[in-house]
Amino acid sequence: MTEKDFKLPDYSYDKVEGNVVYKSPSNIALIKYWGKKENQIPANPSISFTLTACATTTSITYKKLKAVTPDFQFDLLFEGLPKPDFKPKIETFFKRVETYLPFLKAYHFKIETSNSFPHSSGIASSASGMSAIALCLLEIERDLNPDMDADYFLKKASFLARLGSGSACRSIEGDLVQWGRHSGTTGSSDLYGIKYPYKVHDVFKNYHDTILLVDKGEKQVSSTVGHDLMHGHPFAKKRFAQAHENLDKLRPILEQGDVKEFIKIVESEALTLHGMMMTSQPYFILMKPNTLEIINRIWAFRSASKSNLCFTLDAGANVHVLYPENEKEEVHQFIKNELVAFCQNQQYICDRIGFGAKRLS
Ligand code: DP6
Secondary structure, eight states, X not given: OOGGGGSOOOXXXXXXXXXXXXXXXXXXXXXXXXXXXXXXXXXXXXXXXXXXXEEEEEEEEEEEOSSOOSSOEEEEEETTEEOGGGHXXXXXXXXXXXXXXXXXXXXXXXXXXXXXXXXXXXXXXXXXXXXHHHHHHHHXXXXXXXXXXXXXXXXXXXXXXXXXXXXXXXXXXXXXXXXXXXXXXXXOOSSSEEEOOSOOOGGGTSOEEEEEOOXXXXXXXXXXXXXXXXXXXXXXXXXXXXXXXXXXXXHHHHHHTOHHHHHHHHHHHHHHHHHHHHTSSSOOOOOOHHHHHHHHHHHHHHHHHOOOOEEEEOSSSOEEEEEOGGGHHHHHHHIIIIIGGGSGGGOEEEEEBOOBOEEOX
């Protein structure tokens, strides 16, 4: 599909008012998206586990205006309170998607949103937040075009979410989602995420992700700035090629349930992501001393116990501890005994693989 397929032929705005609610999860990348081109096109393909516990619930109440207006008309409530500092982000998103959702200036929207995780947790909410709002808006378009088919709906939801935040396009479906064109993955696209189309061993069907909250402060460098620093980065070309190679390597690993090889790719991807940050110009470090303490403890525990837990990182100091279902008791014990001490206020979130966003009304 191409961009123009996401523009429906002219339709009328018959519905006067309505309400839609979606709950959309976060996701954690195994192969990382870091670097992008114009219009939120990724510089390399990525793949992620969709999560369950970390999610955003968004309700949009829409009312037809007397006349189409020059600006977008919306109110934004975050956890029940007006949130003026989120408005510019939504405004930018509306501008980016307007050509694909032509009704936007014909309605007033009341957007009410809340997260399942504490706002101060330092967890990126853009994937869950942007996918939830994209789904609500597309559901409104479906209200106006009831014959929209299910496959088109999922692709367009992911396409719109991507325009809000790249990683958000991987939060519409579960349980493994790939985004970005890759010659080894049939149906893959730079425009939207797809459910991973190949066989996945049962061991990877119910993986756990315990998120250790190492640093809950505001990040010094945003993802947007970090992506931008991949332009002219001395190692960018090699890194983008490596993501393709890792995707090829991952295919038999996922199929055969080879957790040992899975660990090698996932941990290397996390450290490469942070390696890119440390070698950008200007360079920066998002890991904290406790991030490294946790990584070292994970490595020591793994070699002493033959456990198959591993870590990954997003663009921050928090550590995602990934492990199979059948190891959950011993890993929980290890986290409590050894890792919790390195978390801010001893906080962590128990999450696991999920199956994508859900409509709540
Ligand atoms: C490190 O999706 O937050 O989490 O497209 O600018 O909104 P924007 O960036 P964003 O970047 C996420 C980067 C990452 C890796 C990943 O999720 O693949």
